[in-house]
Amino acid sequence: MIGTGYVGLVTGACFAEVGNDVLCLDVDAAKIALLNAGSVPIHEPGLDAMIARNVAASRLRFTTDVDAAVAHGVLQFIAVGTPPDEDGSADMQYVLAAARSIGKRMTEFKIVVDKSTVPVGTADRVRDAIAAELAARKSTLPFAVVSNPEFLKEGAAVDDFMRPDRVVIGADDEQAIATMRAVYAPFQRSHERLLVMDVRSAELTKYAANAMLATRISFMNELANLADGLGADIEHVRQGIGSDPRIGYHFLYPGVGYGGSCFPKDVKALQHTATALGRPLQILGAVETVNDAQKERLVEKIVARLGEDLSGRAFALWGLAFKPDTDDMREAPSRQVIAALAARGARVVAYDPVAMDEAKRALGAVPHVAYAASPMAAVEGADALVVVTEWKEFRSPDFDAIRAKLKSPLLFDGRNLYDPEQVRAAGLEYFAIGRR
Numbered sequence: 561m562i563g564t565g566y567v568g569l570v571t572g573a574c575f576a577e578v579g580n581d582v583l584c585l586d587v588d589a590a591k592i593a594l595l596n597a598g599s600v601p602i603h604e605p606g607l608d609a610m611i612a613r614n615v616a617a618s619r620l621r622f623t624t625d626v627d628a629a630v631a632h633g634v635l636q637f638i639a640v641g642t643p644p645d646e647d648g649s650a651d652m653q654y655v656l657a658a659a660r661s662i663g664k665r666m667t668e669f670k671i672v673v674d675k676s677t678v679p680v681g682t683a684d685r686v687r688d689a690i691a692a693e694l695a696a697r698k699s700t701l702p703f704a705v706v707s708n709p710e711f712l713k714e715g716a717a718v719d720d721f722m723r724p725d726r727v728v729i730g731a732d733d734e735q736a737i738a739t740m741r742a743v744y745a746p747f748q749r750s751h752e753r754l755l756v757m758d759v760r761s762a763e764l765t766k767y768a769a770n771a772m773l774a775t776r777i778s779f780m781n782e783l784a785n786l787a788d789g790l791g792a793d794i795e796h797v798r799q800g801i802g803s804d805p806r807i808g809y810h811f812l813y814p815g816v817g818y819g820g821s822c823f824p825k826d827v828k829a830l831q832h833t834a835t836a837l838g839r840p841l842q843i844l845g846a847v848e849t850v851n852d853a854q855k856e857r858l859v860e861k862i863v864a865r866l867g868e869d870l871s872g873r874a875f876a877l878w879g880l881a882f883k884p885d886t887d888d889m890r891e892a893p894s895r896q897v898i899a900a901l902a903a904r905g906a907r908v909v910a911y912d913p914v915a916m917d918e919a920k921r922a923l924g925a926v927p928h929v930a931y932a933a934s935p936m937a938a939v940e941g942a943d944a945l946v947v948v949t950e951w952k953e954f955r956s957p958d959f960d961a962i963r964a965k966l967k968s969p970l971l972f973d974g975r976n977l978y979d980p981e982q983v984r985a986a987g988l989e990y991f992a993i994g995r996r
C-alpha cells in the first residue's frame with residue numbers, strides 16, 4: 561500500500577483484517593514511526609482497534625523502505641495524495657513518483673492499482689512511467705495497471721470499506737481483473753458489488769460521484785438562501801422532497817458549504833479536465849460558485865445582526881473538523897468562518913471533540929483563536945455561539961445554560977441542528993440556514 565493516509569491506512573488495515581499480508585509504505589517517516597510505535601495518526605472510528613489487531617497478528621506492517629514495499633506484493637496500490645495544483649488540476653507528482661519507483665525496482669509481474677482519485681487518462685500515464693523505467697533498465701517484465709477508485713467517507717471509512725456499496729474496477733487485463741475479484745471477494749459476501757469497466761470510465765466514475773454529491777449540497781444551499789428570502793422553512797422543504805424516493809434524503813442538508821479533502825479539489829479537477837477539452841461543465845461551475853459564497857453565509861448573518869465591526873467581540877465556535885467523526889481540517893468551513901470573524905476584529909474560542917490538535921497545526925498559533933476544554937467552557941462570556949460542525953454531542957445542548965453563560969443571547973447555527981421554537985423558548989435569538 562503506497563501512501564498511508566486516510567485512504568491507504570484504512571484500505572491496508574481492512575485488507576489485513578480479511579487475512580491478507582499488507583505492508584504500508586509512506587515517505588513521511590514521522591507517520592511511519594508513529595504507527596510502528598502503536599499510535600494511529602488520524603481519527604477514524606474503529607481504525608485503532610483494527611490496526612492493533614492486525615499488527616499483533618503480523619498481517620499489517622509499516623515501512624519507509626521502498627525496496628521492501630515493491631518486493632512485498634504482486635498488488636501495488638497507489639493511495640498517495642492528489643492535491644489541487646495552482647490551476648485547479650489534480651497534482652499528479654506523487655502518483656507518478658510512486659509509479660516510477662515501482663518501475664525502477666520490480667523483478668516480477670505486478671498489478672499496479674490507482675486507488676488515489678486521478679483524472680481520466682492517469683492509468684495511461686502510470687503505465688508510461690513504469691514502462692519508461694523498465695525500458696531504462698532494458699527490462700521487458702509484464703505489468704498491468706488498474707483503476708480502483710475509493711468511495712469511502714471519512715468518519716465512516718472502516719465501515720464503508722468493509723461493506724462497500726460498490727467496488728469499481730477499471731481494467732482490461734484478464735489476470736488483473738481476476739486478482740481484483742479475489743481481493744475484494746471477502747467484502748461482498750451477500751451479493752456481488754464489483755463493477756468491472758474500462759479504465760477511463762472507472763476514473764471518471766469517481767469524479768462523477770463526488771460532483772453529483774457536491775451538486776446536491778449546493779442545490780440545497782441555494783434553495784435555503786431562497787427560503788430565507790421567501791420566509792419559507794428549508795427544513796420542511798428538505799423533508800418534503802427527500803421523502804420522494806427518486807430524490808432521497810442523502811446530501812440534502814443545507815449548511816455552511818462543503819469542505820474536506822475531496823469535494824473541493826475533485827470538483828475543481830473535473831472542471832479543469834472538462835475545460836481543457838473545451839467542454840466546461842456549466843452546472844459544476846455553479847456548484848463551486850454557490851459553495852464559495854455559502855462559506856460566507858453564516859458570517860453574513862452575524863454581521864447583519866452585530867454590524868461589520870466585530871472588534872472586542874468573542875465568539876464561541878462549536879466544531880472545527882470539516883464534518884463530524886474526523887479530525888480532518890482540510891478546506892474545513894470553520895477556517896473560513898474563523899478568518900472572516902478575525903478580519904473584523906473578533907476573537908474565537910473554539911471547541912471540537914477531536915480536531916483541536918489538527919486545528920492548531922492547520923491554523924498555527926494565531927492570537928485570534930483560543931481552544932476550550934468543553935463546549936460549555938467555550939460559551940462562557942462569549943457574545944454569541946456559532947455552530948459549524950454537526951457533532952452528535954452538540955445536538956441536544958442545555959439551551960438555558962447556554963443562555964446564562966453568553967454575554968448576549970445569540971445562536972448562529974450553520975448546520976440547522978436545532979428546533980427554532982425550543983431555542984427561542986430558552987430566550988436565545990436563533991439564526992440558521994433557511995429556517996423560519
Ligand SMILES: NC(=O)c1ccc[n+]([C@@H]2O[C@H](COP(=O)([O-])OP(=O)(O)OC[C@H]3O[C@@H](n4cnc5c(N)ncnc54)[C@H](O)[C@@H]3O)[C@@H](O)[C@H]2O)c1
Nearest residue numbers: 563564565566567586587588640641642654676677710714
Ligand atoms: N480522504 C478521503 O476521504 C478520500 C476518499 C476517497 C478517495 N480519496 C483519494 O485518495 C487519495 C489519498 O487521499 P488521502 O486523504 O488518503 O491523502 P493523505 O494526504 O491523507 O495521504 C497520502 C499519503 O501519501 C503519502 N505519500 C506521498 N507520496 C508518496 C510516495 N511516493 N510514496 C509513499 N507515500 C507517499 C503522504 O506522505 C501521505 O501520508 C487522494 O487522491 C484522494 O483524493 C480520499
